[in-house]
Amino acid sequence: MKKWLYLLSIVTLFIASCSSETSTDPVDDTPMVSDDEPFVSTNPVRDFPGNFLPTGDSGGDILANDNFTNLEIQIAFVEGFRPTEEAMNNFESYLQEFSFKQEINVVYTQLDSPNEETLTLEEISDLELDNRTSYNSDDTLAIYIYFADAPSDGDDPDSNLVTLGAVYRNSSMVIFAQTIRDLAAQFSPISSINRSDVETATLNHEFGHLFGLVNLGTAMVNPHEDEEAANHCNVEGCLMRAELQFSNTGLKASAKGDIYAPACQITGHDIIKALQTRKSNAETVDLDTECRLDIEAIGARITSSTAKEY
Numbered sequence: 001m002k003k004w005l006y007l008l009s010i011v012t013l014f015i016a017s018c019s020s021e022t023s024t025d026p027v028d029d030t031p032m033v034s035d036d037e038p039f040v041s042t043n044p045v046r047d048f049p050g051n052f053l054p055t056g057d058s059g060g061d062i063l064a065n066d067n068f069t070n071l072e073i074q075i076a077f078v079e080g081f082r083p084t085e086e087a088m089n090n091f092e093s094y095l096q097e098f099s100f101k102q103e104i105n106v107v108y109t110q111l112d113s114p115n116e117e118t119l120t121l122e123e124i125s126d127l128e129l130d131n132r133t134s135y136n137s138d139d140t141l142a143i144y145i146y147f148a149d150a151p152s153d154g155d156d157p158d159s160n161l162v163t164l165g166a167v168y169r170n171s172s173m174v175i176f177a178q179t180i181r182d183l184a185a186q187f188s189p190i191s192s193i194n195r196s197d198v199e200t201a202t203l204n205h206e207f208g209h210l211f212g213l214v215n216l217g218t219a220m221v222n223p224h225e226d227e228e229a230a231n232h233c234n235v236e237g238c239l240m241r242a243e244l245q246f247s248n249t250g251l252k253a254s255a256k257g258d259i260y261a262p263a264c265q266i267t268g269h270d271i272i273k274a275l276q277t278r279k280s281n282a283e284t285v286d287l288d289t290e291c292r293l294d295i296e297a298i299g300a301r302i303t304s305s306t307a308k309e310y
């Protein structure tokens with residue numbers, strides 16, 4: 001990480017922290033301008049309230065139409081790292097299965113590489129402020145997903161601990177696209193798992209956290225949070241199960257209170273094992289009944305045909 005970036009991210013962290021809390025400090029919100037000069041903020045964190053909240057805070061708004069009727073997903077990808085069409089089709093089907101949104105619009109933004117060997121979440125957040133163009137508007141809720149060409153800073157490839165994706169705010173997610181490619185390339189010769197499978201599982205799992213799962217902004221109807229892996233499901237076979245996660249990187253859980261803390265870092269080679277098991281049974285990795293009950297309670301579309309038995 002470059003030192004100046006680190007300093008910049010500390011400044012940004014401070015600003016972001018202010019906006020995420022219900023601060024009672026009157027100085028915090030007082031524009032430093034005279035009365036006759038209109039205040040123009042250059043800080044997108046302030047300009048777009050609702051896009052920079054803690055992870056899981058917007059589950060209801062993503063699923064139901066009370067506040068927003070449309071969804072816009074910005075896929076910001078480093079050149080050469082656009083997700084596959086198959087993965088995006090699967091991802092959009094997943095969203096349409098559970099969300100009542102009238103329109104789900106996907107916007108692609110190609111970006112230059114930041115030329116970093118690894119990326120911290122602070123650096124990813126700084127890149128978001130530079131590159132994000134989709135923000136909430138009157139009837140549209142906007143989500144930003146960054147497809148990175150560098151691995152996560154906390155990875156330990158020698159121990160097979162690699163991060164595939166992470167969520168770090170209510171409408172912000174990162175997919176470590178190069179890491180997914182490396183993992184898929186390693187396993188595809190010996191399994192039927194391909195890059196699209198891993199991209200789909202990572203996107204859908206991480207987006208489950210944006211729905212507020214598990215117990216991450218969305219209350220549980222019945223207790224099913226894994227005792228050893230916070231914010232993950234304890235039901236075997238569920239998309240939100242911790243077996244897909246493996247958070248041994250020391251950077252785990254609890255986004256509440258810390259705007260950059262990853263609620264989840266989906267990691268490890270066990271995702272391949274889980275995908276293989278499902279695929280050999282002609283099944284997809286999907287949300288189980290308990291997770292569906294939770295999101296139904298905050299307004300998700302759950303039809304009898306999608307209510308699966310586990």
Ligand SMILES: [Zn+2]
Pocket residue numbers: 205206209232245263264265266
């Ligand atoms: Zn997770």
Ligand SMILES: [Zn+2]
Pocket residue numbers: 233234235238239240241287288289290291292
């Ligand atoms: Zn579950």
